[in-house]
Amino acid sequence: MRHPGTMDTLHFETAEQLRLACRRGQFSAPTSGLAEGYQQGNIVILPSALADDFLRYCVRNPKPAPILGISEVGDPRLPSLGADLDIRFDAPRYRVFRNGEAVDTVTDIEALWRDDFVTFVLGCSFSFETALLRADIPVRHIEAGRNVAMYETNIETAPSGPFSGPMVVSMRSFTPQDAIRAIILSSHLPQAHGAPVHIGDPSQIGISDLAKPDFGDAPVIHPGDVTVFWACGVTPQTAIRHARPEIAITHAPGHMLVTDLRTEIA
Numbered sequence: 001m002r003h004p005g006t007m008d009t010l011h012f013e014t015a016e017q018l019r020l021a022c023r024r025g026q027f028s029a030p031t032s033g034l035a036e037g038y039q040q041g042n043i044v045i046l047p048s049a050l051a052d053d054f055l056r057y058c059v060r061n062p063k064p065a066p067i068l069g070i071s072e073v074g075d076p077r078l079p080s081l082g083a084d085l086d087i088r089f090d091a092p093r094y095r096v097f098r099n100g101e102a103v104d105t106v107t108d109i110e111a112l113w114r115d116d117f118v119t120f121v122l123g124c125s126f127s128f129e130t131a132l133l134r135a136d137i138p139v140r141h142i143e144a145g146r147n148v149a150m151y152e153t154n155i156e157t158a159p160s161g162p163f164s165g166p167m168v169v170s171m172r173s174f175t176p177q178d179a180i181r182a183i184i185l186s187s188h189l190p191q192a193h194g195a196p197v198h199i200g201d202p203s204q205i206g207i208s209d210l211a212k213p214d215f216g217d218a219p220v221i222h223p224g225d226v227t228v229f230w231a232c233g234v235t236p237q238t239a240i241r242h243a244r245p246e247i248a249i250t251h252a253p254g255h256m257l258v259t260d261l262r263t264e265i266a
Helices: 015-023 048-060 126-134 176-187 235-243
Strands: 038-047 067-070 094-098 101-106 117-123 149-156 166-174 226-231 248-251 257-262
Touching (some): 015 257, 038 048, 038 067, 038 126, 038 235, 048 067, 048 117, 048 235, 067 257, 094 235, 126 176, 166 176
Antiparallel strands (some): 038 248, 038 257, 094 101, 094 248
């Protein structure tokens, strides 16, 4: 069943409008295709004792974990990403991890907030979808009103402290001509994962069945399409499983924080 306020029933002119809808409990759906022109972000919230190791993990793995912003310890605000932004309320859905296991999905984290939390916001491939749409390149999951398909791969990330694990990728399919254009456009947006990490045969990166993604919805693939795979900001969630912190909070896959940063082609 679709959540109230999905892509085909709500339109947001600005990122702030979308965040306020989340804060008021009016929106809890995936954010692909929404608030066009604003950068979307993956969320990782950790106890401060793990922040340095996780920061190094991001620096060593800039494709899946490009850093958009980092909070002060215990501060739910990230003013560089939005003057009114409150990370406790402003994403549609959050995933709660205990000792590395996902135990709950919630629509706000006020009751879980701690004075030692540090928030990391990482770039998201949804941000380059604006460039694709403006170039009249069809984005099939947006057309179908679905979340993007995401898969764990056999590509290992560079470890840091307790953080390690396989890269997660998001997949979009295109005609061969549109695939070339999508690759070129995304390569100009490194803060949104940049150019893809793989094109074509999914088995080469450890994906056995495209119809069964590890996260998100089943993809829409037309006859003759080329499959293109981008590094995905869900990757840190696999690293959290390996690190097993007492508590960690992320976005639910596909349910991103939409920032006030604009999506620009370099």
